Amino acid sequence: MPALTSRTTFPTEESNLEINVYDSVSDIPVEVWEALRWNAVRTNVMLPLAEKVLSKEQGGLFDQDQLWITCISLGSEGRRTVDFVLSCSKNEMGEYPIFIVATVPFPFLTNQFISPRLHNLILAMQRYIPLERVYSIFAPELIAELFADMWTESTGISHYEKPYYAAMLSYCTIRSFRNRQATDAVGGRTYTLRPAVASDVDAVARLCLGFASESEPFVLDWAGALKEANMLISNEEVWVHETRTGSSGPEIACMVAYTRNTSTTATITKVMTSVGHRGFGCAQRLVRQVCKHLLHSGKQTVALYVAHDNGAATKVYHNVGFLGLDKSNNEPLEGVERWSEIGFDRTRVQLGHW
Template sequence: MPAIFSHPTADSYPVQVVPNDSNLEINAYDLAASIPEYVWDALRQNPVRTNVVLPLAEKARLHEAKTLDDQQLWLTCVSTTESDSKRVDLVLSFSRNTLGDYPLFIVPTVPFSHLTQQFLVPRLQSLMLAIQKFVPRSRVYSVFAPEPVAELFARLWSDSTGIWHYPEPYYAAQLSFCTQRSFKNRQATTMREGSHYNLRPAIPSDLLAVANLCLEFSQGSEPFVLDWEGAVREAEMLIYNKQVWVHEIQSSSDSSSSESSESESTEIACLVAFTRNTRTTATITKVVTSYNHRGLGCAQRLVRQVCKHLLHTGKQSVALYVAHDNIPAGKVYHKVGFVGLNGLEESIEGVERWSEIGFDRTKVQLGHW
């Protein structure tokens, strides 16, 4: 597959794009291994917020020795402070998975209070010069970032390229997290009479059931809707990478034979996937319960068990996004221990509003995530 990025030479990275503001420095890296350590340090200082960049970059660096992916790129905006030290302000990434290209991810590595228009405009404008130098405009099909960053980038990008953005975001959500301290380890609830459940990692024999739930989840995630083949590929990837758990329900029913006996049926009612993970943080990226098993507490039961597993196996926090209009999901996650979701808590550092804003699909190449 030909490279979609304009790479000057194989040995030219990092490439510096000098913006008008002499205090700013824009660097581009097509190898994760080329990203300097001070950038990694900035990303790791806030692994919850940087969960859309840090895990993917770490994975890319791990696999670069085996396979060079010429369709990934990272951009950094660094400012020089009064003491002549370098401060990483923003990190952008163009990355991908087996199902397609991810959106343009933008993560700030400064406090949320810094994200004013005065701070962001010169940095985003400088970064956009670099994007247009190395990346086809059609690759920027959407941007996912903290709300003020996404909204301003979308406006500036549309003004610069003439590619308009959709007024309603594809996804508007609250970033939240659960820690060992906030986790609520309640006693397991019981199922309806005649049924019992099993919470476990998915195994290869679960493939079709997991694929069905992946397909169901995507149908509510316009415009990123999978066909059956894509759902199977996603299920295979999740199971192979051990990144998905399932809620299995076993139900007993009377047999129709003349002798009274019972038969047992087993169904996968719910899944929880966690696909962007670092040494200290995991990110839940998919929670879906089948239509036939909603209202039974399956999601809360499985999310709690997955969080318990992750926190007890070395993770310091578990992150997730919950859509603003998905109030029932917010209540479920709050009961598990995710902070800032009950509407009563004071502002919590790290709980932030994020948006994905899409661009004119007649002029861009849609990816998937």
């Protein structure tokens, strides 16, 4: 990426907007951090990584391959409102999509409000981010759709009509959580719910491999699955559902990973049950236990995304206490939003992994 001077104010075509570009999170101003933290559920794809990068920078480790762009509205009497934050970031597994989070109330997100802000964000992106790096956009649904159309028009790189992922962002709190006393045996099966340990790495890797195989185009080979499993276990970010049937030895039936975490919010990012153990309630049992652990460990909320076409998972999460997933109630709920990941022509971009 072109070099910055840590912060660059990018000229806009609207006098009421300010675009700032940062290649160091240490230079991101307090007003932006406050907006991100105030909206910790909505910003779960960005805030946890930004805080990790900040910790590294404070320890003297700087990574110039990550970029953050902010869009701020300028009001009367010097009033400033953080509208959008965009990130071009990565982790140990690869480069993330372009993320855009909104930090203004959901009713603000109309075409008229979004379009000029995206236009200026895109102008800044084209100056500082290589075109091939933008392999997909993940954002609230309307933002993602408008961005994809505007990016294609501006760059000539077409986008796919069918999203890679279309999901509902939901969350669970200590008040919405539905506890249920777990039993030790179900249908002749006994089980243990626990954090994964080093000896579970092959089993967790197989589940990572299975999860990725259902997440085209972000597939993994065995080496990648092992790398991810080792990372999850060493970071203490994955629990497993261990099952015994009769006199046979224990098997890992299911895993739940939560990899985007702040002091107030945890985000469940992978739930996977092996084919032979489906239909026995493993996922619901383990998700409930993980949420109970997280909420009783000081987290105020547990967030996740559930695909619109995944009825079984939606039912599981609703039963645990995740909000806004009741199909019989269509009333909008603050913080529950439709999100979409839209991919760009893979012959012209470099696919990452997340």
